[in-house]
Amino acid sequence: MSAPEDIVVIEGMTKNFGSGDATQKVLKGIDLSLAKGSLAALQGRSGSGKSTLLSILGTLMKPTAGQHEMLGQDLGRISERDLTEFRNRHIGFVFQFHHLFPDLTALENVMFPSAMHMGRETRAARRRAADLLVRVGLEDRIGFRATALSGGQKQRVAIARALMNTPELVLADEPTGNLDRESADQVMDLVREINAEDHTTFLISTHDEKIADGCRRQIHLDDGQIVASAPPAK
Amino acid sequence: MLYQFKIGWRYLTSNLIQTGLLVLGVAVGVFVFVFMSALIGGLAVYLIDQTVGDISHVTVSEPPLAPAQLYPESAGALYAIENATGREATLRNTTEVIATLAQLPGLVAVSPQLVGNGFVTRGAVVNPVTVVGVEPDKVSAIADVAANLVAGRADLPTGSALIGQKLATDLGVDAGQGLRLRSDQGVDMTMTIIGVFEFGVAPLDERTVYVNEKTARGLFDLRHGVTRIELRIDDLWAAPSFAAEVAAATGLEATPWTESNGQLISGLDAQARSGDIIKGFALVTIVIGVASALLLSTYRRRSEIGIMRAMGASKGFVVMVFLTQGALIGLVGGLFGAGLAWLALSPFPPPGQIEAGGFPIDVSQGGFGLAVGLTLVGALVASILPARAAAKVDPVSVISQ
Numbered sequence: 001m002s003a004p005e006d007i008v009v010i011e012g013m014t015k016n017f018g019s020g021d022a023t024q025k026v027l028k029g030i031d032l033s034l035a036k037g038s039l040a041a042l043q044g045r046s047g048s049g050k051s052t053l054l055s056i057l058g059t060l061m062k063p064t065a066g067q068h069e070m071l072g073q074d075l076g077r078i079s080e081r082d083l084t085e086f087r088n089r090h091i092g093f094v095f096q097f098h099h100l101f102p103d104l105t106a107l108e109n110v111m112f113p114s115a116m117h118m119g120r121e122t123r124a125a126r127r128r129a130a131d132l133l134v135r136v137g138l139e140d141r142i143g144f145r146a147t148a149l150s151g152g153q154k155q156r157v158a159i160a161r162a163l164m165n166t167p168e169l170v171l172a173d174e175p176t177g178n179l180d181r182e183s184a185d186q187v188m189d190l191v192r193e194i195n196a197e198d199h200t201t202f203l204i205s206t207h208d209e210k211i212a213d214g215c216r217r218q219i220h221l222d223d224g225q226i227v228a229s230a231p232p233a234k
Numbered sequence: 235m236l237y238q239f240k241i242g243w244r245y246l247t248s249n250l251i252q253t254g255l256l257v258l259g260v261a262v263g264v265f266v267f268v269f270m271s272a273l274i275g276g277l278a279v280y281l282i283d284q285t286v287g288d289i290s291h292v293t294v295s296e297p298p299l300a301p302a303q304l305y306p307e308s309a310g311a312l313y314a315i316e317n318a319t320g321r322e323a324t325l326r327n328t329t330e331v332i333a334t335l336a337q338l339p340g341l342v343a344v345s346p347q348l349v350g351n352g353f354v355t356r357g358a359v360v361n362p363v364t365v366v367g368v369e370p371d372k373v374s375a376i377a378d379v380a381a382n383l384v385a386g387r388a389d390l391p392t393g394s395a396l397i398g399q400k401l402a403t404d405l406g407v408d409a410g411q412g413l414r415l416r417s418d419q420g421v422d423m424t425m426t427i428i429g430v431f432e433f434g435v436a437p438l439d440e441r442t443v444y445v446n447e448k449t450a451r452g453l454f455d456l457r458h459g460v461t462r463i464e465l466r467i468d469d470l471w472a473a474p475s476f477a478a479e480v481a482a483a484t485g486l487e488a489t490p491w492t493e494s495n496g497q498l499i500s501g502l503d504a505q506a507r508s509g510d511i512i513k514g515f516a517l518v519t520i521v522i523g524v525a526s527a528l529l530l531s532t533y534r535r536r537s538e539i540g541i542m543r544a545m546g547a548s549k550g551f552v553v554m555v556f557l558t559q560g561a562l563i564g565l566v567g568g569l570f571g572a573g574l575a576w577l578a579l580s581p582f583p584p585p586g587q588i589e590a591g592g593f594p595i596d597v598s599q600g601g602f603g604l605a606v607g608l609t610l611v612g613a614l615v616a617s618i619l620p621a622r623a624a625a626k627v628d629p630v631s632v633i634s635q
Contacts, residue, residue: 112545116546161545
């Protein structure tokens, strides 16, 4: 049963790749719920199913079986077009390799999800994107092309972009995996700040114990199953 | 601004050298298209002008006389028909016919003529000729004799003749000298050569003698009527339909120039088809160039496209980004190529004014609008495949790269 404050609930979720004898079971009956405002780390060895679980939670991939609800909607029952719109409105992504659009400026990158929703870059979106860049400490890089930013700056732009449409859930796949320690700490400080102030739910896939220790909940995945889900040991 | 347009524009301007080369390639294709259109069109105008410029567009005459039947028709009996009827049938009611013709739209000039055969003699030289008797004020109504004079004058007083340069050379005469003309009716006349013309068309320059209508009546012993009426109309290519109208309105035989110049028409058709094939290849080259460049772009931007899809971009959005690029390349390349072609071809004189050995380029037949329009459509078609490929990019497969 899900609690009223849960924004994401998955039950009995499985994901298989291939068919017949070559079937590979990547997720084997996952039950998971994320409450609004939670800050959770998703941990596990390579191949444990972390990326697959994030892809399904991000509605980029459909599960083989199981229930997937978000904000009370059964996501297994809506069309691809509606799913695309749902993802745009309610889910933000931060990737390990930032994946900014190199031909757009920092401001335009941040505005992108809004432009997808509105069909154009509105004045309000421009203001919000600028505010977000100020918030992530890049007010002096607003007009810079993504290619002119450092790794840490790019990842902060990516976080601002993920927050543009005020999503309820931000999925971050190794967001600090490509950064030095100092930049990684800055990015995580920013995530914690946004989480605390906006109550945006973060699920962060990471191998970094320090990053995981900074989250209020740690979810351990092993061989496609959740083996532990608890606050970090102090 | 449509957001798809903005992203497409940014993609194109992110690598100006690559985009510039692509646009240049399209422009060259459009240049070839326009050049071929102007050349083929100009060549057609030139050939027609050379061939049809000095002949009648529609010739009106009495239907041929029925051949004389030499023996009475009877069952089982053989009989012979004499095809040669001697003199051509004459139009008796010329005034009425001309009045009827004047009502038809598109008519530019009318020239009633008496035509017959004869011989010109000068000393021991005897040449067969076609004698054309025209009204003095209509000497240049059909063939512009005045504009093609090489000696003398083009007015045609009674007792004078206008002859071609080749005939004059054969006879060893020039303007102002005398000439003896004997018609096929056996009438002899001595006349003065008032002018010598040169059309560059053998039948006219070698064998045609223009005389005054009155002189012709005397030569051919024809008191009333004319042999034929030659017409010029404002649209050469309307000659067959105009001839049909003439035949319907007058009940006479009307022959368009196209009927007696079938080889020219089929030659022009073949030339136009060859031009179309070359233009088609130019368009195919544009399509292949744009498609390959955009496919390459699709491959290079796979991860960006995947992230766009993850951020909520619909497949339609991605398709539009690439269609926009195709349209921009087609439009800019098309306009650039058309502009280049106009700059390069406009200094050429019109086909009617070129000198021998010159390029008969007719810029007005360059098909500039068509070239740009077809290029735009071609580039759009070329971008469909890359656009569809881009829309199929799976975000999950590129996020981890």
